[in-house]
Amino acid sequence: MHDLSCTDLTKRFGTFTAVSDVSLDIPSGSFFSILGPSGCGKTTLMRMIAGFENPSAGDIRIKGESVLALPPNKRNVKMVFQHLALFPMMTVGENIAYGLRCRKEPKHEIGPKVARVLERVGLPGNEDKKIDQLSGGQKQRIAIARCMVLEPDVLLLDEPLGALDLKLREHMKIELKQLQHQFETTFLYITHDQSEALVMSDNVAVMNAGRFEQIGAPKDLYDAPASGFVAGFVGDATVLEGKLGEVRGSQGRVVLEGGQEVVGSVSDSSTTGDTVEVFLRPEALRLGDGEPGCRLGGTVDSLLFNGASSRILVRTGRHLIEVADPEQRSGVSEGSTVNVCWSADRARIFARRPDGGAIV
Amino acid sequence: MSRDAGRLSLILLFTPFALWIALLIILPQLGIGYVSIREKVGINQYEYGFKNYVDFITEPVYRNTLLRTAWMSILVTALALIIGFPIAWYIAKIARERSRAALFLMCLIPLWVSDLVRAYGWIVLLRETGVISMTLVKWGIISQPIEMLYNDMTVIIGLVYTVILFMIVPLVSTLQGMDDALLEAGYNLGGSRVTVFRRIIVPYAMPGIVAGCIITFMLTAGSYLTPILLGGKNSSWFTEQIYNQFITRYNWESGSAFGVSLLVFTSFVVWAGLRLTGQSLATTVAKE
Structure with a gap:
């Protein structure tokens, strides 16, 4: 009822x-x-x-x-x-x-x-x-x-x-x-x-x-x-734009604008050649070396302290990636070179949103 | 230093107002009050007492004129409220932002013309050989021209027309402050149109209603030109009695007593009205 x-x-x-x-x-x-x-x-x-x-x-x-x-x-x-x-x-x-x-x-x-x-x-x-x-x-x-x-x-x-x-x-x-x-x-x-x-x-x-x-x-x-839209509107996420390359099963390879390649799971009907966005949740990311395609190198741009939801902003190319860093336990300092990595199933690939995901 | 400057500017700003109140309101009233308790017994010989007031109360013509004036003023106020409320509602709630100013201006336009000219306007329309009478004859609706001036109805119409703006302005300003969500909440919680009007709109607009009623009532009771010109000799408006005492009879003492009586009586009516509606002057003037 x-x-x-x-x-x-x-x-x-x-x-x-x-x-x-x-x-x-x-x-x-x-x-x-x-x-x-x-x-x-x-x-x-x-x-x-x-x-x-x-x-x-x-x-x-x-x-x-x-x-x-x-x-x-x-x-x-x-x-x-x-x-x-x-x-x-x-x-x-x-x-x-x-x-x-x-x-x-x-x-x-x-x-x-x-x-x-x-x-x-x-x-x-x-x-x-x-x-x-x-x-x-x-x-x-x-x-x-x-x-x-x-x-x-x-x-x-x-x-x-x-x-x-x-x-x-x-x-x-x-x-x-x-x-x-x-x-x-x-x-x-x-x-x-x-x-x-x-x-x-x-x-x-x-x-x-x-x-x-x-x-x-x-x-x-x-x-x-x-x-x-849902991925961008519900919760925080870093969005990387690129072109979808090879798709194998649910896994897709995305060529970012800067030339790097990342791997993620294709979550809608996007196919090879489409312009897509890769969504990365801050808590799905950590500092360290991951598998190829599941990592990006960059420098620590700033540290944002907010207790359990503290963040590290890592600059890679023209993107700023938000990485969760509860209570700033990682201990990195601003300006240092780091690698950000994730597991492929937690990077989600969707077709590019028409408005570029502008926050209304 | 700066405190002294602040004080000085306060005094300077306040002075014109204080002078205006003191010289043009309080002083003349005191003078009138003084003259009203004076009685002329010979050339430059005066006695003091309340004989003028006793004369006023014991003479039925004066008494009844005052009561009649009060009744007609209450009627005019009520009509102005009944006619003015929908107009104010339209301006405040239904009209679009842009037409609101234009509508307000249209209400103001009659004020650009003097009282006298407006009253003559009505005379041109309503007299025996006036526009309305002649048009009706021409169309064959009536066989002979009729006189529509010099009766109570005409006086009331003329007065309502003159004062309605002073009802609409305070109503519009209170109604504009009302959030439309209050009405929707009123319906949503199960109220019918009548309930929403009676339990939400009217109580909300009460300060505006009271302010409008006080202004209209006082203006009407104290008006002179409109009732005299439209009502003629039969109008029996109290201000006419005051005029007669001062100008025709040159009896300033009695005229002053009439003036004071009018002020006291109308103030009493306003007080009674406030008590009846459970409002106070403070909530009306200082809107929260």
């Missing part, structure tokens, strides 16, 4: 197609994220599910029932807005009671329900506080409580962590995941931040230019990306 399914959903604005043939099925009680750069159509997709936009084609079903004919206020999907959209002229309690009162629930039941949901989000007894008396994280929890008190089939979250500062964002990631477990409701989370999507989700759909590139568990997306 799927709480939310979309079939061939398309949205066109004039000649521009914002969402194109998107299909997804979200199992009950799971945390599903849509990850994509800004302008990829993910907000439009969410607004269609909430009922604020009408799809040009396709169907949206909630608990198996099509909701296309229902106006937004009749759909049992609730939404946490990007800037939360808490009602500033109401108290915390009134904000949460708003939905219950719209539903015409008996007055004597509203009070206890509000108190209960406040307790579940860890803010008991805050009914009479004004919205502007709350901290960023508390506002977040009230926005979720305001939706959850209505027991929605699906909770939509539109980049709600975007406005928070980094420390709080890290904290709220964990908290959101816990809240989702606690309420056992299906969460559909939209974000452009890959770490949010990877940390919290059971499944992630990577969206680009109105289409889904890949749907899968975070680990699958990271370890086995289906396209160059």
